[in-house]
Amino acid sequence: MYSTPKSNRLHIGIFGRRNSGKSSIINAITGQSLAIVSDIPGTTTDPVYKSMEILPIGPCVLIDTAGIDDDSILGNERIKKTMKVFRKTDVAILVVDVHIGMGKFEEELIIRFKSAKIPFVIIVNKCDLKRSSELISKLSEKGYTYLEVSTHTGQGIEDLKKNIIKIAPDDWASIPLVGDIVNPNDLIVMVCPIDSAMPRGRLILPQVQVLRDILDSDASAVVVKDTELTDVLSKLASPPDLVITDSQVFETVKEILPSEIPLTSFSTIYARHKGDLNVFLEGVKVLNELNDGDEILIAEACTHHVQAEDIGRSKIPTWLLNMTGKNLEFDITAGGDFPEDVSKYQMIITCGGCMINRREMMFRIETAVKSGVAITNYGILIAYINGILERVVEPFSQNK
Incomplete structure (x- = not known):
């Protein structure tokens, strides 16, 4: 409750073959032993999500995926789950083992990255053990962005962080909630009904996030239940500049609120914030x-x-x-x-x-x-x- 919600963090997916060093990359980026590292192929089975605050990237989610070359009995199911990670990946890291090089698995991932319009960087991992001029030449010829990295020595890790920031899409942090429609000193009324579906002892995430955005815009907010809206409006010295309500009580609120007072809802705000209005x-x-x-x-x-x-x-x-x-x-x-x-x-x-x-x-x-x-x-x-x-x-x- 005190940190940036996962949905508001940059999602960084780490992809590659089994034992290419994906989990080691996560540990190197974070400076912590968060992911299990083993020489046994297939250590990571399902996608693993790590919410972190990493400088200079900021709040992000690192997604450790199963190897795309998993030929075990459950391999196909694991690969399907890895492919689903594409749906939420803002930036992709393709980890290539310098001993194995680029092959059909890596080329297929690159095709998928491009098709899904996911910016990506290629990591040539384990470069402290070997340097492949042939691999580097191949990457350069194709115009791929790549970095030579060693999770053992730390080589290239800081450059990787900077590169993630550089290629991250401009809209990953989403469109504003209400920051561009609320003015300083505005008075906003938030209508938050309390029913059996409401979590006990707190507001739901959209209400909290909108409230924070109102305050960040140097405006003021009054939070009220739909059953008290009429009474609160009568006590205000002037009409509110905007009323934001839970959509479920539109029918009640529209009857109470004069037509000249602007009205919207939390879900309508999110239609623009997260999607395409x-x-x-x-x-x-x-x-x-x-x-x-x-x-x-x-x-x-x-x-x-x-x-x-x-x-x-x-x-x-x-x-x-x-x-x-x-x-x-x-x-x-x-x-x-x-x-x-x-x-x-x-x-x-x-x-x-x-x-x-x-x-x-x-x-x-x-x-x-x-x-x-x-x-x-x-x-x-x-x-x-x-x-x-x-x-x-x-x-x-x-x-x-």
């Missing part, structure tokens, strides 16, 4: 075209204990069935279990994505777009159902 706005229009038997995927980005009032598994399906009057079918995915083939769905509805990085959310959006499947998120959908979508997105059309 324009794609979500276009995707929600498909609601008017749904037919009996259409399949809808509700994609949650985290795993949580399901409550009776669960937004994705209970409320949204009920609202859609009532609104459309159609016999719709719903599939639910949670955490990282987003299908590669989504062509059978008429529509995908994703949560705000506070627990995943922007890279992974954009993967989901691009997967849907390539398949011709409409995609939107909770906040946009609920605003549309309540007939206030135009009002809810209006704050983002204004320049700060």
Whole structure:
């Protein structure tokens, strides 16, 4: 709770063959013995995530993956999990054992990096034991960015850190939450309902992050439950500059709030912060075209204990069935279990994505777009159902 959330950290994936030194690279970068190092092939089986604060990189997540040449009984499953890491990787490190050199496994990874538009650097590891002029010449001829590294002596490690910063995509840290639509001295009212799905004793991550962004913008915030909104508004000396509400209580808030007061929601903020607001706005229009038997995927980005009032598994399906009057079918995915083939769905509805990085959310959006499947998120959908979508997105059309 006191550190940068994993979803807001630069995700660095380390890829390569078994025993190429991937885990040793992680230990060298961090200066700690975080990853298990062994001469036994296949020591790393599933992707391992290490949240770290590394200078000069800053808050990041290092992802140690299984060897792509794993030919064991479970090798194919391990490689599939390694490939899924691409969905969330902002920067890739390809570790090449100087004794083995470049081969089909490395070339295939490079093709995948380029296809997924992941910036990458090649590490020629174990250079304290051997120097391969042939390998270096081959890398140079192909124009690859590479570094000669020794995890034993530390050679090249600082250059690696600097290179990671250099090639990191400009948008990895995401678009602002509200920092570009809130002015200094603004008064923002945050409506945070408390129901059985709310974690005990704390606010949820989107509410905390938006509150912090408001304060960082030199504005002020009043946090209130929907049941106390009317009373709080009557006590304010002047109307708030913006009201941000949980999407689930749009129906209540829109009846209380005068139309001249700007209104949006946490999930709508995240539609822009983590995803593509324009794609979500276009995707929600498909609601008017749904037919009996259409399949809808509700994609949650985290795993949580399901409550009776669960937004994705209970409320949204009920609202859609009532609104459309159609016999719709719903599939639910949670955490990282987003299908590669989504062509059978008429529509995908994703949560705000506070627990995943922007890279992974954009993967989901691009997967849907390539398949011709409409995609939107909770906040946009609920605003549309309540007939206030135009009002809810209006704050983002204004320049700060």
